[in-house]
Amino acid sequence: MSVLPIRVLGDPILREETAVVAEVTDDVRKLIDDMFETMYAAAGIGLAAPQVGRSERVAVVDVDGEKYALVNPEVSTSSGRGKTEEGCLSIPDIHGDVERPTRVTVRAIDRRGTPFEVSAEGLLARCFQHEIDHLHGRLFIDYLGPFKRRSAMNQWARERERYPNNIRLLTPAEIAKNLKDDHPHDEDM
Ligand code: NI
Numbered sequence: 001m002s003v004l005p006i007r008v009l010g011d012p013i014l015r016e017e018t019a020v021v022a023e024v025t026d027d028v029r030k031l032i033d034d035m036f037e038t039m040y041a042a043a044g045i046g047l048a049a050p051q052v053g054r055s056e057r058v059a060v061v062d063v064d065g066e067k068y069a070l071v072n073p074e075v076s077t078s079s080g081r082g083k084t085e086e087g088c089l090s091i092p093d094i095h096g097d098v099e100r101p102t103r104v105t106v107r108a109i110d111r112r113g114t115p116f117e118v119s120a121e122g123l124l125a126r127c128f129q130h131e132i133d134h135l136h137g138r139l140f141i142d143y144l145g146p147f148k149r150r151s152a153m154n155q156w157a158r159e160r161e162r163y164p165n166n167i168r169l170l171t172p173a174e175i176a177k178n179l180k181d182d183h184p185h186d187e188d189m
Contacts, residue, residue: 001037003175004052009091009156011166013050015137018057021071024113028056032069032111035060041170043178044089046127046189048134051090059131061189063124073108073132076117084126086140087188092168093159094152098143100129123187130189 007013021028031054039047039060048059059070080102087095103121106128110116120128130140141152160166170178 001033003041003170004034004038006038006042006051006089006168006170007053008160008163008166008168009139009141010160010163011053011090013053013055014090014134014139016050016055017137018049018055018135021056021058021109024071024109024111028058028071029111031056031058032060032071036062036067036069039089041175041178042089042188043181043186044188045123046131047089048131050134050137057135059135061124061127061131063127066120066124068108068118068128069111070106070128070131071109071111071113073106073128073135075129075132076105076107078104078129080121084123086126086130087186088130088140089188090168091139091141091156092163092188094141094156096141096144096148096152098126098130098140100126100143104128106132127189 035047045063046061049056057072061068078101082102083097083099085095086098104125105119107117141149
């Protein structure tokens with residue numbers, strides 16, 4: 001398994017539509033494994049393929065041990081409405097309140113190619129929606145009001161200088177720390 005470079009806001013791939021996965025091949029499984037490894041290395045709770053520069057419709061999630069590889073996921077039903085702060089591994093250090101449905105049912109294909117359905121609420125439901133958004137070129141900042149979005153973008157304008165070519169490389173020290181920590185999650189996704 002490999003920790004992959006993470007693409008940050010400004011990389012066009014984060015705004016592109018992904019391609020439906022026709023068949024879950026060994027290549028797709030390798031991508032899933034590398035994405036889990038990268039997500040844990042970055043202390044995240046979710047990661048979508050465009051965030052590692054790939055265009056397959058694939059995401060991974062691990063919220064408090066509820067671990068899912070999602071191939072071609074879609075939200076089939078949703079209900080409720082709630083606002084909670086979100087952050088994204090591709091927009092480090094920027095956070096904002098996002099209003100979303102609080103309960104969702106997601107349909108997807110697993111790493112063996114078997115279709116499944118999962119119902120979730122709370123953080124897991126939020127993470128599923130955040131990752132599925134990534135697979136359609138949407139980011140959490142798109143949900144912020146104009147004032148909040150402008151202030152987030154001003155902050156990002158300073159932060160992004162740390163990521164030449166829109167690439168976030170985790171240092172070996174960061175990776176070691178996050179992989180060792182029992183509760184590494186900072187809830188970015
Ligand atoms: Ni994200």
